Amino acid sequence: MTYHFDFAALLPYWREFARGIWLTVQLSAVSTVLGFVLGTLCAIGRADGSRGVKWLVAIYVEAIRNTPLLVQVFIIYFGIATLGVHVSANMAAVIALVVNVGAYTCEIVRAGIESVHKSQIEAADCLGLSRFQTYWHVVLRPAIERVYPAITSQYVLLMLASSITSQISAEELTAVANRIQSDTFRAFETYIVTGVLYLLLSFVVRVCLWLFGLAVFVRRRKLGTAI
């Protein structure tokens, strides 16, 4: 083997890498927040909606969970374009990621909602809480607290999955890496560096979500026990 590794060849490109990381962070952050809202709403719809809503949510969840993200990205990016609406690659990437992670979040949160005991909801009814209050104070908080670890890993996976949007040339980290490797012909080094950057990113995401959990779930922080 006569190959000489040359990681220094990548140094001039640090700005590009930084820009790629920044877009990956933005993509993941936006789709995490929107995906969580969408997923939670769907979970409520599935648990408590009318028959039609339940069906719609079920179809949405099954359709998304049983097809690859890559194909979803293609359908959204090219499909929307054929409808005559032009969206940028970044926009299409966000839409695809939100739609995708919303379905997974729905399943996770639904499991959490189902684990809330019926007597809790009856108690809330007795106290005269409105339906919104019941969901907000009695159902969702403990439900989400309980499934928070699963949600955390789902959003780490989401950050990693955002690499797939490089296939429609959203200029995030993987797309940047693809360009740099074709500039430098240092493919192996480029992807090793990119892999390490993703590792660091997934660590950062994990820590952020953990801190967020500490800040939000006061009960757990004070008592230190699982709900």
Added chain:
Amino acid sequence: MPTFSLVHLEFLLVAAQWTIGLSIAAFVGGGLVGFVVALARISDLRLLRIAAMIYIQLVQGTPLLILLFVIYFGISLLGFNNLPALFAACAGLIVYSSGFLAEIWRGCIESVPKTQWQAAECLALTPWQRMVKVILPQAARIATAPTVGFLVQIVKNTSLASVVGFVELAQAGKLINNSIYEPFTVFMIVALIYFAICFPLSTWSRRLERKLNVGRR
């Protein structure tokens, strides 16, 4: 301009067979590697445990896309320039699925009640006998549902093998779309074929879960 026809559909169905073949290879290979890693992860040797943990963290902390690229270009660095794309695709997916299966199975092995391990020890079974005759049969019961569930992930993730130039279902869809430019029709049909493969698997997984009622034990 040609439109979507039966010829295209046939091309997609042939490509779907490659998707299935790739999935099976990834599952079998990943299962074998993953099983060894899972055992290493709970081994008595500290070094083995740490090595397995690092492996799992590496695989789970990088996107499959990057994993595929690293393996694809790594193979050619090692001097194997003429290997077909299938090889890199298989290797990447095997590494990927072994990392996840190892963690799933470790959880299943560890969820066998401690008393079972102790009882096996009291009966003077060797560590090997304890594993094969007492722990694994019980762990396997717990493991079936999540393993079938992960199979769905494998099938879906074979779509990423297209980035190293392997023509499976997603890549076939891309090729057809490049020639006839009917993205909506083409990718909808591609998605439908994926759905037809994955939906029975996820339904099966859910049924297994309900039957074993693992969650409420």
